[in-house]
Amino acid sequence: MGFLGQLFKSKAKKSLNLPLDLNQVKIDMHSHLIPGIDDGSPSMEHSLAMLMKFENLGFKKVITTPHVKPGSYPNTSEIILDGYKQLKAAAIEAGITLEIEVAAEYFFDETLIDKIKAKDILSFGDQYVLVEFAFNHPPIFENLLFDTLIENGYKPVLAHFERYSYYFGSMEKAHEWQRKGVAIQMNLSSLCGAYGQEVKRQAEAMLDQFAFDFVGTDCHRIEHLIQLEENLTLPYLSRLNDFMLKNSSL
Numbered sequence: 297m298g299f300l301g302q303l304f305k306s307k308a309k310k311s312l313n314l315p316l317d318l319n320q321v322k323i324d325m326h327s328h329l330i331p332g333i334d335d336g337s338p339s340m341e342h343s344l345a346m347l348m349k350f351e352n353l354g355f356k357k358v359i360t361t362p363h364v365k366p367g368s369y370p371n372t373s374e375i376i377l378d379g380y381k382q383l384k385a386a387a388i389e390a391g392i393t394l395e396i397e398v399a400a401e402y403f404f405d406e407t408l409i410d411k412i413k414a415k416d417i418l419s420f421g422d423q424y425v426l427v428e429f430a431f432n433h434p435p436i437f438e439n440l441l442f443d444t445l446i447e448n449g450y451k452p453v454l455a456h457f458e459r460y461s462y463y464f465g466s467m468e469k470a471h472e473w474q475r476k477g478v479a480i481q482m483n484l485s486s487l488c489g490a491y492g493q494e495v496k497r498q499a500e501a502m503l504d505q506f507a508f509d510f511v512g513t514d515c516h517r518i519e520h521l522i523q524l525e526e527n528l529t530l531p532y533l534s535r536l537n538d539f540m541l542k543n544s545s546l
């Protein structure tokens with residue numbers, strides 16, 4: 297959220313205590329729905345149940361983002377696109393009308409820079425690229441990553457900023473990156489407490505301090521969506537109704 301003045305839809309239209317309207321969020325841009333290629337959906341059956349739940353919750357489109365992490369999930373663009381083709385075919389056969397698109401969630405390591413330079417990247421929307429950092433230690437050379445993306449015509453999106461414990465209690469980095477054109481994504485389930493109280497507090501602070509641009513489910517299992525459904529009236533989720541999220545532009 298770059299400029300405070302552009303954040304709110306309308307000051308007069310504060311929707312306090314109304315459940316978060318997922319029809320308005322409209323598009324989810326972070327999920328793991330392709331079965332068997334990362335730690336997301338375990339089967340096509342489970343993927344279809346998740347897609348139906350997305351539809352049910354009011355989403356119009358999901359952009360699914362399998363992990364690309366050499367060593368753990370060595371997915372290539374071909375593997376992801378092939379899995380996407382199968383997911384789409386199964387969804388059509390099951391009568392699911394939700395729009396489904398595909399990109400990836402790229403783990404930041406030394407191999408990613410070469411991938412970007414080779415343009416071997418699955419982006420979404422207007423050239424957005426979802427990247428994640430390690431959870432156990434802060435990144436080094438992250439500005440090289442962001443600059444390389446930007447120089448190659450991409451728009452970096454940093455996944456779930458609130459989950460990196462080494463940034464707990466500060467929005468400084470998020471704001472610094474937003475100023476250079478990096479979009480910040482927050483997981484909706486962080487606001488539900490899915491990753492514990494510290495992550496929840498950090499997510500709430502992101503909202504208080506306008507340190508985010510996109511929200512995503514980062515849904516790996518249907519349980520994540522059920523938990524979201526059960527928490528839509530939480531005050532911080534309700535407050536999202538008043539924000540101009542970038543999701544609907546996708």
Ligand SMILES: [Fe+2]
Binds near residue numbers: 326328401455514
């Ligand atoms: Fe993810």
